[in-house]
Amino acid sequence: MFSKTGSPKLRSAAWRISFWASVAFAFGTMLVFFFLQKFVENDIQRRSDAWLSGEVEVLGNVATRTPKDGLYGRVVGEVAELAGREVPNKLPSESDTNDSVFFLQRGADDSVQLWVGAGSGQDTLSAIVKTTMILDQPTDVRVKGFAVPFRVACIRVDDGSQIYLGLSERDELRVLRNLRIRFLLWWLLIVFFGFAIVFLTTRRMLSHVRRITEAASRIGHSDLNSRVPTTKRNDEVAQLALTLNRMLDRIESSMHQLHTITDSLAHDLRSPLTAIRGKLEMTLSASSHGEQAEPIVSAIEELDRLTEFLNQSLDVAEAKADALRLTRTDIELDELLRVMTDLYEPSMADKGLQIRLHSADPVTIRADAALIHRMVANLFDNELKHLPAACTVTIRLQVEEERVSMVFEDNGPGFSSDVMPLLFERRVKGRESNGHGLGLAFIDAVARAHGGTATACNRVKGGAQVTVTLPRVSRLDTGFPIGMVHAAH
Amino acid sequence: MRLLLVEDELDIQDFLKRSLEEAGYQVEVASDGTSAERLAIDGAFDILIVDLGLPDQDGITLIFRLRQLGVRAPVLILSARRSVDDRVRGLEQGGDDYLTKPFALAELLARLRNLLRRNNPSGNEATRLRVLDLELDLLRREATRSGETLQLTPQEFVLLEYFCRNAGRVVTRSMILDQVWGMRIHPETNVVDVHIYRLRGKVDSVGQQPLIRTLRGVGYVLKDR
Numbered sequence: 031m032f033s034k035t036g037s038p039k040l041r042s043a044a045w046r047i048s049f050w051a052s053v054a055f056a057f058g059t060m061l062v063f064f065f066l067q068k069f070v071e072n073d074i075q076r077r078s079d080a081w082l083s084g085e086v087e088v089l090g091n092v093a094t095r096t097p098k099d100g101l102y103g104r105v106v107g108e109v110a111e112l113a114g115r116e117v118p119n120k121l122p123s124e125s126d127t128n129d130s131v132f133f134l135q136r137g138a139d140d141s142v143q144l145w146v147g148a149g150s151g152q153d154t155l156s157a158i159v160k161t162t163m164i165l166d167q168p169t170d171v172r173v174k175g176f177a178v179p180f181r182v183a184c185i186r187v188d189d190g191s192q193i194y195l196g197l198s199e200r201d202e203l204r205v206l207r208n209l210r211i212r213f214l215l216w217w218l219l220i221v222f223f224g225f226a227i228v229f230l231t232t233r234r235m236l237s238h239v240r241r242i243t244e245a246a247s248r249i250g251h252s253d254l255n256s257r258v259p260t261t262k263r264n265d266e267v268a269q270l271a272l273t274l275n276r277m278l279d280r281i282e283s284s285m286h287q288l289h290t291i292t293d294s295l296a297h298d299l300r301s302p303l304t305a306i307r308g309k310l311e312m313t314l315s316a317s318s319h320g321e322q323a324e325p326i327v328s329a330i331e332e333l334d335r336l337t338e339f340l341n342q343s344l345d346v347a348e349a350k351a352d353a354l355r356l357t358r359t360d361i362e363l364d365e366l367l368r369v370m371t372d373l374y375e376p377s378m379a380d381k382g383l384q385i386r387l388h389s390a391d392p393v394t395i396r397a398d399a400a401l402i403h404r405m406v407a408n409l410f411d412n413e414l415k416h417l418p419a420a421c422t423v424t425i426r427l428q429v430e431e432e433r434v435s436m437v438f439e440d441n442g443p444g445f446s447s448d449v450m451p452l453l454f455e456r457r458v459k460g461r462e463s464n465g466h467g468l469g470l471a472f473i474d475a476v477a478r479a480h481g482g483t484a485t486a487c488n489r490v491k492g493g494a495q496v497t498v499t500l501p502r503v504s505r506l507d508t509g510f511p512i513g514m515v516h517a518a519h
Numbered sequence: 520m521r522l523l524l525v526e527d528e529l530d531i532q533d534f535l536k537r538s539l540e541e542a543g544y545q546v547e548v549a550s551d552g553t554s555a556e557r558l559a560i561d562g563a564f565d566i567l568i569v570d571l572g573l574p575d576q577d578g579i580t581l582i583f584r585l586r587q588l589g590v591r592a593p594v595l596i597l598s599a600r601r602s603v604d605d606r607v608r609g610l611e612q613g614g615d616d617y618l619t620k621p622f623a624l625a626e627l628l629a630r631l632r633n634l635l636r637r638n639n640p641s642g643n644e645a646t647r648l649r650v651l652d653l654e655l656d657l658l659r660r661e662a663t664r665s666g667e668t669l670q671l672t673p674q675e676f677v678l679l680e681y682f683c684r685n686a687g688r689v690v691t692r693s694m695i696l697d698q699v700w701g702m703r704i705h706p707e708t709n710v711v712d713v714h715i716y717r718l719r720g721k722v723d724s725v726g727q728q729p730l731i732r733t734l735r736g737v738g739y740v741l742k743d744r
Contacts, residue, residue, distance in 0.1 A: 293600055297572055300599040304621035305530035311624045312534055314736060327736030337621055338705045372674055373700055376713040400703055407704045414708045 044236050048229035056221045063213055067206065074202045075181070079168040082183035085113045086195040090185035093135065093193055103144055106135070110146040110195075117197060130198040132180070134158070138190040147196075158182065158194060171196065178203055238267045246274060254282040285353045292344050299340055307333050342468045345401070349475030356398040356479060363393050363434060363500075364427055366406060371425065374410045382419030390427040393434050395500055397480050405476040408469050409438050409496060417442040421493075433482070435499040444488035454484065473498060520635070521562065524548045525555040525581070526570040526597065531620075535568070538624050544631075552576035559590050566635055568627075570597045571607075582610060593634040595627070625689035625738055632688075648683040650743050653722065653730060655683055664722060674699075675718050682731065682741040691738035715739055 089110060096105045110133035117131045132147030132154055140159060145151030157173045163184045170179040173196075180196035187193055238261060245258040257278060260271040307330060314326045348354045371387045378385045395402075413423045421442040428435040454474040470486060473496070477484040482500035489495050522544040526532045532548055539546045547562060549555035552575045559567065567585075571578035582594055596607055596617040607617050616630050648655040652665045660676055662669045671679065678699050682690065692711040696702050715731065723729040732740050 297599040300620040301528050301531065304599070305528065305534065307621045308531065308534035308538065308624060311737065312538060323735070330736040333621065334705070335707075338707070341705075369700055369702075373696075373710055373714075376717055377708060377710045380713055403702045403704050407702070407706050410710075411707045414710075 042233070042236070044229055044233035047232045048225050051228045052221055052225040055224055056217070059217060059220070063217070067210065070206060074199055074206075078181050078197050078199055078202075079183070081116075082168045082181060082195055082197055083166065086183040086185045086193060089113065089133065089195060090187055090193050093187050093191075098189070106144055107133075107146050110144075113195070114146065130200060132194075132196045134194040134196070135187075136192045136194065143191055154180075154194075154196065176200075235265075235267060239270070242267070242271050242274060249278060254278065254285055285351070288348065288351060288353050289355070292348060296340070296344055300337070303333060303337055303340075339468070342472050346468060346471045346475045349472075349479050352478075354401070354475065354479035356401070358396045359399050360394050361397050361399055361402055363395055363402075363436070364390050365392070366403070367425060367427060367436070370406050370410055374414060377414055378423065381414065381417070383414070383417055384422040386422060386424045388424070388426045390429050393427065393429045393502070395434060395480075395502055397500065398476075401476045401479070405473050405498070406436070408473055409436070409498070412469050412496070413438060413440055416494075429502075432502055433499050434502050435497055438496045439489060439493060440495075441489075441491070441493040444492060444494045445486065450488070454486070470496070520566065521545045521547070521564045522631075523555065523559055523562070523564045523567045523592075525550075525552070525568065525573065525578070527551060527572070527574050528570070531570075535627075538627075542628055550574075552578075552581045555581060556584060556588070559585050559592075560588055564590075564592050566592050566631060566638075567594045568597060568631075569594055570599075572599060579607065579610070582615070593638050595630055595634060597622075623691040623693070623737065625691050626694050629685065629688065629690065629694055648680065650683050650686040650741060651730065653679075653683065655680055662722075664724075664727070669721050671718075671721060675714075675721065678714060678718055679722065682739070686741045687743035689734060689738050689740050694738070 089106070092109045093106050096102050114131040114133065129148035132151065133145070134142065134147070134151055134154055135144035136155060136158070137143040140155070142151045142155055145154075147154070153174045154171075157171050161169060161171050161182075163169055163182070165184055165186065168181050168183045171182045172179045176198065178198055178200035180198050182194050182196040184195075185193050238259075242258045245256065249256050249258070257275045258271050260275065261268045310326050310330050310333070314323060314330070345354060367387060368389060371385060375385055417423070417440055421440050424437075424439045426435075426437040426439070428437060454470050470484070474484040477498050477500065480500050482498065484496065484498045486494065486496045520543065522539060524532065524535055524539065524546055526535065526548070527550050529550075532550065536546045536548055544566075547558055547564070549558050552573045555569070555573075567590075569578045569582060573581065578596065578598075582596070585594075594610070594615040596610065596615060597620060598607065598617055599620040610617070616634055618627060618630055646657050648657065654663045655661070655676075656663075657680065660673065662671055662676060662679055678695070681695065681699050693703070693705060695711050695715075696704055696706075715733075719729070719731045722731060730742050732742060734740060
């Protein structure tokens with residue numbers, strides 16, 4: 031009914047809860063009804079038996095005391111009929127005689143001595159003969175032509191004959207059957223409605239949870255202003271939302287602290303860098319010729335490298351903490367790759383490298399332009415720095431419905447096995463590499479900050495492959511119908 | 520050109536003042552927002568340089584206040600912050616510009632010139648550019664040197680056009696990347712140099728006076744004398 035491969039609805043918690051609740055309820059009520067019915071059934075039989083035992087004794091007495099003359103049959107018959115009238119005949123029968131009760135006197139020769147009831151009594155007699163009867167203990171006797179067995183009490187008269195008094199419980203049993211049918215109908219109805227109510231209530235409750243989950247999953251990467259939706263009620267779900275929001279408050283405040291620290295660190299390092307660079311430049315313009323210029327020039331170049339390293343380090347550090355701040359704009363990724371290819375092509379050609387761009391259809395993503403530009407430049411730089419001459423770099427842009435992947439492949443030596451497991455860690459670089467080991471960590475950081483991924487591996491045919499996958503539509507812009515509650519600041 | 524420099528770091532203030540004066544600006548300095556406000560209202564400045572991290576108030580708040588007080592001069596924002604925040608982008612769209620520290624002096628000067636030019640557009644844009652014997656036809660996208668047509672790719676033409684527009688002035692690699700390729704990136708490799716090298720191979724062919732000069736550690740300059 032609900033397997034793991036079923037539809038999402040069948041796999042939902044609401045469905046499971048209501049299913050099992052309904053099963054438990056249905057089973058429980060069924061059990062209670064079963065015992066009640068058993069009890070009523072036994073009670074009916076007990077009453078019938080009590081009546082039968084009493085009457086059969088009376089009839090036995092009458093039969094014993096009445097002289098066996100011509101009037102015997104009439105007297106005993108009258109008494110038996112009177113007794114029978116005590117039993118209501120609710121079923122309309124063709125004859126006036128009540129066929130739910132009978133009186134039979136069986137002679138010693140197994141013949142019908144006296145019969146009061148519907149028909150000739152022959153069928154009843156043969157049924158009784160076939161049944162082993164216990165004296166003073168009413169027994170069920172199945173008579174041909176009757177669906178419901180008769181309850182028959184028996185007493186032995188002195189003359190050797192036996193008196194049987196039979197009573198059909200069919201009316202009671204019919205009432206019981208009607209009760210059963212009605213119960214089943216009501217039971218089905220109640221179970222169905224119970225299921226529906228439980229399902230709807232749980233689904234309603236769980237939809238709050240789902241909304242919280244959806245909102246929470248959207249919060250995170252650089253968006254910490256939003257809060258999960260809260261309700262006015264004070265139940266467990268509302269508590270969950272409140273707790274989550276309080277947690278987000280704490281995360282936001284520590285994130286804010288991290289930003290303050292990185293900002294002031296950047297500020298404290300950049301201000302002296304600016305002053306040093308400015309002074310070096312001024313000195314350079316004052317003494318633009320000769321040997322003094324050379325050390326100043328290289329100092330400026332070192333400073334620029336240091337600055338770029340500082341920027342990337344702080345970016346990677348913030349991204350590792352999921353705290354990179356993004357300013358999203360529309361970026362045409364295919365166009366960006368074309369421009370970058372144009373920019374890097376001459377340098378590649380100088381090194382004897384070929385570059386091939388398999389351009390795709392126009393594809394636009396919403397992302398932080400500055401970061402994406404630097405990330406793509408990093409990907410190109412990586413190839414340019416590490417590939418030996420005569421290699422080919424192939425760049426592919428794969429556009430899927432929700433994602434877009436940039437694949438950089440080459441037929442060079444690939445990543446060396448010692449750095450392979452740690453490629454995206456900071457400070458990890460190959461022995462031959464002269465970079466500062468931030469490249470791939472930075473690429474990974476930017477991809478993650480945008481809700482994407484970066485993977486690197488060696489190709490089967492040889493060479494390295496770096497793939498950056500980014501979501502096409504930012505999760506913030508998908509416009510879920512569920513309202514995001516923005517915290518007031 | 521009267522310029523107001525609002526910068527609290529005395530080291531930076533000092534070298535900026537000297538470099539700007541060397542470049543021909545009349546420079547007034549302020550070390551905090553309050554004195555900057557007073558100075559800006561009294562003196563008619565053509566352009567302002569404002570550092571974002573001032574001791575008494577946020578640089579952006581200062582710029583908003585100055586705008587409210589009727590100061591119309593364009594502002595070049597200096598930021599030592601890591602990311603350029605949205606408010607700065609907003610100002611950038613309003614006609615101001617920003618530069619992150621540390622920067623090359625040449626780039627600072629170029630951005631100042633850009634801001635001033637944007638503020639006083641000098642009539643029609645020229646359709647031909649001329650630097651010594653180098654001539655660019657901007658409509659037909661053709662470049663000639665001493666009458667001989669240069670075989671340039673579209674990208675190289677844009678690059679040469681940028682050089683011609685800034686003839687005699689230093690342009691840095693990041694300025695070239697920003698203006699020609701539209702990207703504020705700092706590649707670890709010498710991608711820009713290779714482009715310049717190729718362009719130079721076409722513009723300064725053998726036997727001619729070389730026009731594109733490399734200033735190591737600074738950038739490039741297209742000679743106009």
